[in-house]
Amino acid sequence: MSAPSLAPRFDALDPNVVDNPYPEYARLRDAGPLCRIGPGSWGVTRHADVAALQHDPRLGSEFPAGYHEVSVGDGPASAFFQRIMLYRDPPDHVRLRRLMSRAFSPAVVRQLRSYVEELVDELLVPAVENGRMDLVGELAYPLPVRVVCRLMGIPPESTEEVRRHAMNLGRAFTAVVGEHARAEADVAVRWLREHIGELLDQRRARRGDDLLSRLLDAEESGDTLSHDEIVDNTVFSFFAGFETTVHMITTGAAALLGHPDQLARLRADRSLVGTAVDEFLRWDAPIQGTARYVHEPIEIGGRTVRRGRVLVLMVGSANHDERRFSRPDRLDVGRTDNPHLAFGGGAHLCLGAFLARMEGAVVFDRLARLAVFEAAGPTVRERDTPFRAYASVPVRIG
Structure with missing residues (x-):
């Protein structure tokens, strides 16, 4: 048998990929289910494999301390990453997730809907009145930030x-963080920990x-949760509670502005806002990939990924896989x-x-009601971030 x-x-940092990764994803999927990303790390490109690996117990999210130190240094940010539930495996992940989920239960969220509607209108x-706005700074950020502050008690x-x-900390959620961003992340962790502690x-x-x-x-009823775990996972939950929503709103709005036929369809039938939100998440997912640590050898597409390697589950590519989606582009x-x-x-849903x-359903329902919703200038991509994000989405509204 010949070797594969x-x-x-x-190369996720290629400027063409940053602007539009989807043609490159298609090339990678055509070549096979795996691609090379860096030393000891592989990317998984196809939907079926990514979906299965999200549930595979041979993969974990808890990386050796050295991994975080190489990524973000050995300061407060590295210690923070080692304590948050995103980078913990069972049983610690289960314990932390069960407690932190109390803020995001469907019952709690349903009680917030009227508040979200009032806030979007405000x-x-x-x-x-002005006839225009930048969706990023005037809607997409203030809405989820104020909502999650209310949930957290900030x-x-x-x-x-x-x-x-929190935004400065967010820039550290990537494989290798520059020196300036490392320093900002360390400052952010110190400040947020002190504030939440107070x-x-x-x-x-x-x-x-x-x-x-x-x-x-x-804590008082007997659940084991240290002070540091409460502080750091509250900080993480605050960040996670708004960051994805911000980018879902901006990428969704940009998608509508670029597809006037779909905007007209949503205006004609606002009952589609639910499916529209999920389509925006598929179309240009805010988080394009998630890293997993390989605990046991895994065979994918005729290749064996050895223990100690890193698999990046390429969500952005999987969401455009023609093997699973009809006309994904x-x-x-x-x-x-x-x-x-x-x-x-899986466990990290x-x-x-x-x-x-x-929040997305409320926002796009309100935008679809506007008589005027159109581009007021070119959109500008945010490049200093690990997310698919916009720095500016100027619109005319009325």
Whole structure:
């Protein structure tokens, strides 16, 4: 039997890939289910493989400490990554997820819908009066940040500073972080830990109806959760609770602006907002890939990936796999057969998925009601981020 040919290499930092990775993903999928990403790391390109591996116990999310130190240095950010549930395996992941999920349960999210509707309307009023807005700074960021602050019990007056530090921390969620971004991430972790720690002290004296209070209640009822775990996982849940939603709103809006036929369809039938949100998540997923640590050898496409290697589950590629989706390169706000993988899967299914879908449905319902919703200039991609994101989406509205 002949040895398999050399797998193609994927360069996520190629400017053409940053602008539009989907043609490159198609080339990689045609070549096979695996591609080379870097030393000791492979990318998984096809939907069936990514979906299966999201549930495979031979893969883990808990990396050796050295992995984080190579990525972000040996400061506070590295210690933070080693404590949050995103990078923990069972049983610690199960314990942390069970407790943190109290903030994002469907029951809690349903109670928030009227607040989200009022908040979206409030944010759109000045824009309608002015006739234009930048969706990124005036809607996509303030909406989910204010919602998650309410869930967490973070006071409104500190929202903007919390957001700024959380964004700096977010830039460290990548394989290799530059020196400047490392320093900003370390500063962000120190500030956020101190701020959340002070709020925890306040809740110990006086409970509220928020995540911090629920975590303290759980601690007192016997669940094992250290002070550092509460602080760091609250910081992570805050970040995770708004970051994906921000980019889903902006990439979805940009998709509609580029496909006026689908905008007209949504305007004619606003009952499609639910399927539209999932289509936006499939079309241009905010998180394009998730890394997993290989604990036992895995065979994929005739190749064996050895223990100690890293597999990157390429969600963005999987969501455009013609083997699973009909006409994947066509935006379809009414797509019903849509098993996209934008929220992950298995034990690491995104905690905030229900909340993100609800916020997205409200936003796109309101945008579809506008008599005027059109581009007011070119969109600008955000490049200094591990996410598919926009720095600016200027629109005319009315």
